Amino acid sequence: MDTHDIIRVVGVTKAFALGKMPVQVLKGVDLNVATGEYLSIMGPSGSGKSTLFNIIGGLDKPTSGRVFIDEVDISQLDAYELAWLRNRKIGYIFQTFNLIPVMTALENVTLPMIFAGMHSDRAVEKGRKLLADVGLGERFLHKPSELSGGQQQRVAIARALANDPAIILADEPTGNLDSATGGEIIALLQKMSRERKVTIISATHDFKMLSVSDRVVWILDGRIDKIEHRDELNISLGTIQERHEPALP
Amino acid sequence: MSEPENRRSRSNISRQIVLPWKKSLEMAFSSLRLRFFRSLITAFSLLLAIAFLSFTLTNTAIARELYRLHGQIALPLLTQAGYVFDAAQAVINAGPKELWLMILSLLVCTVGIVNAQLMSVTERFREIGIMKCLGALDRIILRLFLLEAAILGLLGAGAGSILGLFAAWGAAMLQYQSLNCTGISLAPLLAQASQAWGIGIGLSILGVLYPAILAAKLQPVIVMKEEY
Numbered sequence: 001m002d003t004h005d006i007i008r009v010v011g012v013t014k015a016f017a018l019g020k021m022p023v024q025v026l027k028g029v030d031l032n033v034a035t036g037e038y039l040s041i042m043g044p045s046g047s048g049k050s051t052l053f054n055i056i057g058g059l060d061k062p063t064s065g066r067v068f069i070d071e072v073d074i075s076q077l078d079a080y081e082l083a084w085l086r087n088r089k090i091g092y093i094f095q096t097f098n099l100i101p102v103m104t105a106l107e108n109v110t111l112p113m114i115f116a117g118m119h120s121d122r123a124v125e126k127g128r129k130l131l132a133d134v135g136l137g138e139r140f141l142h143k144p145s146e147l148s149g150g151q152q153q154r155v156a157i158a159r160a161l162a163n164d165p166a167i168i169l170a171d172e173p174t175g176n177l178d179s180a181t182g183g184e185i186i187a188l189l190q191k192m193s194r195e196r197k198v199t200i201i202s203a204t205h206d207f208k209m210l211s212v213s214d215r216v217v218w219i220l221d222g223r224i225d226k227i228e229h230r231d232e233l234n235i236s237l238g239t240i241q242e243r244h245e246p247a248l249p
Numbered sequence: 250m251s252e253p254e255n256r257r258s259r260s261n262i263s264r265q266i267v268l269p270w271k272k273s274l275e276m277a278f279s280s281l282r283l284r285f286f287r288s289l290i291t292a293f294s295l296l297l298a299i300a301f302l303s304f305t306l307t308n309t310a311i312a313r314e315l316y317r318l319h320g321q322i323a324l325p326l327l328t329q330a331g332y333v334f335d336a337a338q339a340v341i342n343a344g345p346k347e348l349w350l351m352i353l354s355l356l357v358c359t360v361g362i363v364n365a366q367l368m369s370v371t372e373r374f375r376e377i378g379i380m381k382c383l384g385a386l387d388r389i390i391l392r393l394f395l396l397e398a399a400i401l402g403l404l405g406a407g408a409g410s411i412l413g414l415f416a417a418w419g420a421a422m423l424q425y426q427s428l429n430c431t432g433i434s435l436a437p438l439l440a441q442a443s444q445a446w447g448i449g450i451g452l453s454i455l456g457v458l459y460p461a462i463l464a465a466k467l468q469p470v471i472v473m474k475e476e477y
Binding site: 054059060079080083084086087088092094098099100101102103111112114115116117120159 | 265266267268269272279280283284375376379380381382383384385386387389468469470472
């Protein structure tokens, strides 16, 4: 079973220097993520959730401990290797979409493929296909400012899938969307993860997101508080909603 | 991934992330076009400084041509116009005041470019961070900024040096009315103007170097922060 773990986090700690006082944000986190798994990371702000998320994504380095992606220790990689990892292995999806504003939807999707050395015609062809897959077949020549939030997030999903990554990291992907659009985006992410066997890791507050997750990792005070599987989740979901959304009918 | 394969791919990794020159040029052009007014302001500071440089340089060339054509007869008029006659080498040189003005205008222009480019880098923090998340290397970001500066320099300094050349010619026509200007050869004038053009391109690239290095060194994690 161990060989099927795409991500292994081993004893990761992270300390920031806040003035002269070092602040321990992560106090030793161990986590294995299986290939094709849909994992959500939950936790209040300040819990170290974002830090853990950034470390898994190769955007930040741990103070101690190791993170393996495909059995490669990413804390040991140099700048070139990290760029390669971000380009080929990981797709990022952000709360604020983060499309490049001066480029069209198609150009945004083809950029990672161009970086990967793919021929321009081939990249355009694949970009068109990806945009059609996420339901934006017609609007590929629009700039991000001419697209709605949901459409921008669809472009971002197509871009994240451009180089057939093993992992997609989604940071609050529904945070800037209304409930219905958020639901569509979640369904799309789930569909992509199943069809393409992509591992999805998302940091989220959205309970719709939890119900499609295979596992939910709760972070509290820099440690893993608990890990819940989907079957356990259905039982406790009522209590979560009671605690956080009492107004729900 | 097997161990030998792993090694091989690692050693080639720096060549595996690419941005072809054609694509880089396309991106630099479209970026300049889409930020037209900002580009225009940067180009304008360059244009004015290079126009002044080109004016001074070609004016001196005209003075030298007049001395070549008319000899001693032209000297009183030229010294009155502020030129210094170097008797030892029998050449006309620009006066110290002109030299100072030239150096100062170039300095101001360089500072102006650095300032404008720093602003544009700050504006584009997020965009640069996104590109890095997509796998862009430092040198790709650096190249994009340098290309933009080179294009701006080519256009801005080009227009400036032509403007300076025409202004110098017009001024000379007025100033040296009493002398016959028909024999003046254009070659030294054009040489001076293109020298100004070259200096302009150099200054533009020099001015963008620090902001571009700053941009290239940005960490991709900045896109996760809200404030940019």
